[in-house]
Amino acid sequence: MDDFAFKKRYTYGSIMIDIDSHRIIDMINSRELEDVKEWLNTYKNLKVISRDGSLVYKNATSLAHPKAIQVSDRFHLLKNLTEYCKTYLKTKFNVNVTIDEIKECSAKKAEENQTQYLTLEAKWKEVNKLIESGIYKSLACKQFNLNIKTYNKLIKLSTEDLNNYFLNTLEKRQQIKREQKNLIINKARELNKEKYSLTKISEILGIDRRTVKKYIDPLHIPKYTRQGRLSILDEYKIEIKDMLSKGISIAAIYRVISGKGYKGSNSNLRHYCSKLKKEFNSNPQNFRKKIITIKRSILLRGVYKPLKSIHELDEKTIKIINKKYPFYIKIIELISKFKLLLKEKNVENLTNWIVEAKSLNNSYINSFINGIKRDIEAVKNSIKYEYNNGLAEGSINKLKVIKRIMYGRNSFEMLKNKVLYIESTRSFN
Numbered sequence: 138m139d140d141f142a143f144k145k146r147y148t149y150g151s152i153m154i155d156i157d158s159h160r161i162i163d164m165i166n167s168r169e170l171e172d173v174k175e176w177l178n179t180y181k182n183l184k185v186i187s188r189d190g191s192l193v194y195k196n197a198t199s200l201a202h203p204k205a206i207q208v209s210d211r212f213h214l215l216k217n218l219t220e221y222c223k224t225y226l227k228t229k230f231n232v233n234v235t236i237d238e239i240k241e242c243s244a245k246k247a248e249e250n251q252t253q254y255l256t257l258e259a260k261w262k263e264v265n266k267l268i269e270s271g272i273y274k275s276l277a278c279k280q281f282n283l284n285i286k287t288y289n290k291l292i293k294l295s296t297e298d299l300n301n302y303f304l305n306t307l308e309k310r311q312q313i314k315r316e317q318k319n320l321i322i323n324k325a326r327e328l329n330k331e332k333y334s335l336t337k338i339s340e341i342l343g344i345d346r347r348t349v350k351k352y353i354d355p356l357h358i359p360k361y362t363r364q365g366r367l368s369i370l371d372e373y374k375i376e377i378k379d380m381l382s383k384g385i386s387i388a389a390i391y392r393v394i395s396g397k398g399y400k401g402s403n404s405n406l407r408h409y410c411s412k413l414k415k416e417f418n419s420n421p422q423n424f425r426k427k428i429i430t431i432k433r434s435i436l437l438r439g440v441y442k443p444l445k446s447i448h449e450l451d452e453k454t455i456k457i458i459n460k461k462y463p464f465y466i467k468i469i470e471l472i473s474k475f476k477l478l479l480k481e482k483n484v485e486n487l488t489n490w491i492v493e494a495k496s497l498n499n500s501y502i503n504s505f506i507n508g509i510k511r512d513i514e515a516v517k518n519s520i521k522y523e524y525n526n527g528l529a530e531g532s533i534n535k536l537k538v539i540k541r542i543m544y545g546r547n548s549f550e551m552l553k554n555k556v557l558y559i560e561s562t563r564s565f566n
Contacts, residue, residue, distance in 0.1 A: 139529035177201035
């Protein structure tokens with residue numbers, strides 16, 4: 138016996154299937170206590186009734202057939218237990234579960250991280266040193282992550298072109314500005330030699346006459362970059378570096394320094410932190426820790442199947458998880474013991490299992506225990522007997538197909554007559 142929905146969360150019906158013949162016997166347009174009791178009373182010869190954990194079906198059966206053996210469905214029992222455990226584990230684990238494992242970085246790894254942040258010019262010089270020491274060009278380039286085609290191109294350049302090639306965009310821009318500034322200074326000095334006034338030179342070159350006066354001074358040394366420019370982050374740099382080394386997020390750092398008077402933007406802080414991270418990552422002494430991240434969804438699979446069968450988890454990772462999160466293995470073991478209890482048909486062990494589960498003092502597990510205690514005889518019978526609600530689930534699927542064939546535009550009586558007619562014409566081997 139099981140229920141089925143005409144309209145989910147609104148209207149339901151009940152269906153009855155013969156355990157021996159697998160035929161749908163009858164169905165009613167309700168799952169209320171009085172209706173189900175009256176329905177069951179019309180079948181005087183019922184000896185065994187397999188059902189889910191519904192208290193309505195339990196009470197209706199007890200009133201209509203007090204001597205009948207009631208069997209709770211094992212699938213629903215196990216499903217309820219796993220759902221309670223899954224919900225509990227979701228409250229304990231984040232979406233990504235991280236485990237820190239201390240591990241010294243190998244010399245090779247440290248070297249790779251060092252070369253990652255070398256400039257093109259530095260790589261070029263290091264590769265040349267290796268080649269001069271007798272190492273093949275291809276191996277030398279590979280060691281410093283320099284494309285061999287780039288290296289061959291650099292060989293053909295003159296010293297001047299090579300220096301220009303190594304300049305980054307900012308340096309090239311600064312070089313152009315220096316050249317333009319030198320041209321203006323030289324032009325100002327030439328015009329001054331030709332006896333032009335400061336005002337006239339200022340008009341010709343489009344610069345302030347005070348700047349002209351400064352440029353024509355033979356002792357004047359041009360300054361091409363601003364020296365000693367202060368940053369709005371200067372007073373917080375030590376604190377930022379300390380927080381960053383502790384693994385605090387940039388968003389959290391921004392909130393801390395903003396509370397202490399920082400008025401700059403978040404992007405300015407992120408840019409500075411990015412530089413610090415590069416410096417930190419380029420230092421081999423900082424490669425101490427390997428972080429293992431496991432998705433929560435992978436751990437939740439352990440609720441349904443053995444941990445050893447989950448290919449994302451190896452033995453070492455399982456040991457780390459069990460050591461850091463002991464509650465996890467207790468939940469998994471509890472589910473495994475319940476499955477074994479059902480498999481071995483050991484009714485006596487149910488009491489011991491309930492005591493063990495109760496000792497965990499877990500509100501989710503306690504809710505499941507309270508549910509099976511309310512229906513303890515039917516639960517024991519589910520362990521003892523082979524009966525289950527698989528027939529009902531299959532028949533409900535068939536009923537849904539018939540409903541869809543009629544596009545749901547049918548009365549209950551029409552649906553019932555059609556289902557029972559199809560059942561009466563079925564042949565069984």
